[in-house]
Amino acid sequence: MAAYDVIILGAGAMGSAAAYHLSKADQRVLLLEQFDLTHERGSSNDHTRIIRYSYSKPEYIRLMQTAYPMWFALEDISGEKLYTKTGGIDFGKSDEPRFRDTLHSLQAMNIPHDVLSPSEAQQRFPLFRFDDDMQVVYQADYGILAASKCNETHRRLAEQHGATILANTPVISIKPLPDGVEIKTPDAIHSAARVVITAGAWTNDLLEQVGITLPLTPLRVQLAYFEPENLADYAAPDFPVFISHLPEHAMYGIPSYAGSGLKVAFHGGEPAKHVSEINYAPDDARIEAIRRFSRRHLPGADAPLKFTRICLYTMTPDEDFIMDIHPEYPQIVFASPCSGHGFKFSTLFGSILTDLALTGSTAYDISLFRMNRFEMA
Numbered sequence: 001m002a003a004y005d006v007i008i009l010g011a012g013a014m015g016s017a018a019a020y021h022l023s024k025a026d027q028r029v030l031l032l033e034q035f036d037l038t039h040e041r042g043s044s045n046d047h048t049r050i051i052r053y054s055y056s057k058p059e060y061i062r063l064m065q066t067a068y069p070m071w072f073a074l075e076d077i078s079g080e081k082l083y084t085k086t087g088g089i090d091f092g093k094s095d096e097p098r099f100r101d102t103l104h105s106l107q108a109m110n111i112p113h114d115v116l117s118p119s120e121a122q123q124r125f126p127l128f129r130f131d132d133d134m135q136v137v138y139q140a141d142y143g144i145l146a147a148s149k150c151n152e153t154h155r156r157l158a159e160q161h162g163a164t165i166l167a168n169t170p171v172i173s174i175k176p177l178p179d180g181v182e183i184k185t186p187d188a189i190h191s192a193a194r195v196v197i198t199a200g201a202w203t204n205d206l207l208e209q210v211g212i213t214l215p216l217t218p219l220r221v222q223l224a225y226f227e228p229e230n231l232a233d234y235a236a237p238d239f240p241v242f243i244s245h246l247p248e249h250a251m252y253g254i255p256s257y258a259g260s261g262l263k264v265a266f267h268g269g270e271p272a273k274h275v276s277e278i279n280y281a282p283d284d285a286r287i288e289a290i291r292r293f294s295r296r297h298l299p300g301a302d303a304p305l306k307f308t309r310i311c312l313y314t315m316t317p318d319e320d321f322i323m324d325i326h327p328e329y330p331q332i333v334f335a336s337p338c339s340g341h342g343f344k345f346s347t348l349f350g351s352i353l354t355d356l357a358l359t360g361s362t363a364y365d366i367s368l369f370r371m372n373r374f375e376m377a
């Protein structure tokens with residue numbers, strides 16, 4: 001008999017959540033991470049991530065209707081505060097497609113929201129500056145997830161359910177066997193009935209060994225946390241999360257949380273052929289572009305930098321996630337729910353990955369995420 005029921009490759013947000021849900025389902029779980037558990041070379045470790053219903057595609061709103069209560073349940077079970085409700089605003093020109101579709105989807109899904117004119121929005125959010133031809137949509141459930149704490153919480157609970165977690169343990173190879181998989185690390189060969197690959201921007205390094213190359217592009221994303229003079233005015237829970245939908249670029253901001261500073265960033269970054277080519281040095285030109293946005297729409301944020309770093313997006317061509325089962329080896333399940341917006345789903349996706357690994361299907365609608373939507377070599 002294999003030593004484990006399921007081995008999970010990669011302990012970012014998705015792998016940590018999968019370890020929790022699989023171990024809770026009485027599986028003997030091994031979670032392997034190539035770096036230390038709080039490393040900042042992937043996508044998941046940071047002060048905060050946005051959680052929201054506001055999505056242009058209703059499928060995501062439907063998934064969030066399950067994910068929100070799952071986060072609340074995780075808070076109850078763990079005793080940790082993970083979610084802070086701040087409310088949030090989307091703003092842009094009303095004919096910008098993603099902004100227009102977001103408003104339609106909120107309406108279609110009956111998610112309460114307020115549509116504000118620039119002057120109404122200005123009164124309600126006096127620190128912002130909106131152009132006269134903009135529209136602003138406020139949604140009260142927007143908030144912040146304490147990102148690194150969410151991942152730690154999933155892992156802590158997984159260990160309480162008996163999971164084994166090994167950091168600084170890179171997986172070198174995967175070998176499908178007739179009744180499972182064999183996973184090789186520098187020091188050992190582990191066997192299991194199933195494997196779940198949640199390796200972020202490194203996913204193809206592993207999947208290519210079993211004949212699959214996904215259309216994933218690592219992006220170098222510049223993060224910047226600013227320290228306005230009156231930081232308390234820009235802090236959770238009173239200051240809102242924001243997302244701008246501008247033709248030139250999409251920007252977003254997250255209120256200061258536990259003294260983090262106000263985060264303002266681009267949604268997007270510089271593509272690399274392979275994650276090994278990512279330059280983790282700060283990108284001064286991007287930081288200046290963030291400041292240009294702030295000077296126009298949030299002048300107080302054009303302030304001293306408190307903290308800056310590079311983070312990775314793993315992008316698909318359509319920005320929808322990938323979550324699927326290997327067509328030839330059903331014991332191999334994989335997920336790359338990033339494209340810069342996956343974190344808020346992680347506790348739900350841990351549960352869906354559990355469904356896929358144990359039963360080969362899930363009751364949730366993940367049709368958007370199937371790999372066969374792409375033509376692959």
Ligand SMILES: Cc1cc2nc3c(=O)[nH]c(=O)nc-3n(C[C@H](O)[C@H](O)[C@H](O)COP(=O)(O)OP(=O)(O)OC[C@H]3O[C@@H](n4cnc5c(N)ncnc54)[C@H](O)[C@@H]3O)c2cc1C
Pocket residue numbers: 009010011012013014015032033034035041042043044045048049050051169170171172198199200201202203206221223311312313335336337338339340341342343344345
């Ligand atoms: C700057 C930034 C801002 C974001 N903002 C938001 C937001 O506001 N809201 C939101 O919902 N989402 C947001 N996201 C997206 C979200 O963070 C990601 O969707 C999520 O973190 C992806 O998690 P992951 O587990 O798939 O990947 P990762 O976090 O990259 O984890 C993969 C892990 O696998 C490990 N690994 C890889 N190869 C191996 C191997 N061979 N052996 C062992 N381990 C291996 C890696 O070291 C890594 O730790 C943002 C992302 C970034 C970068």
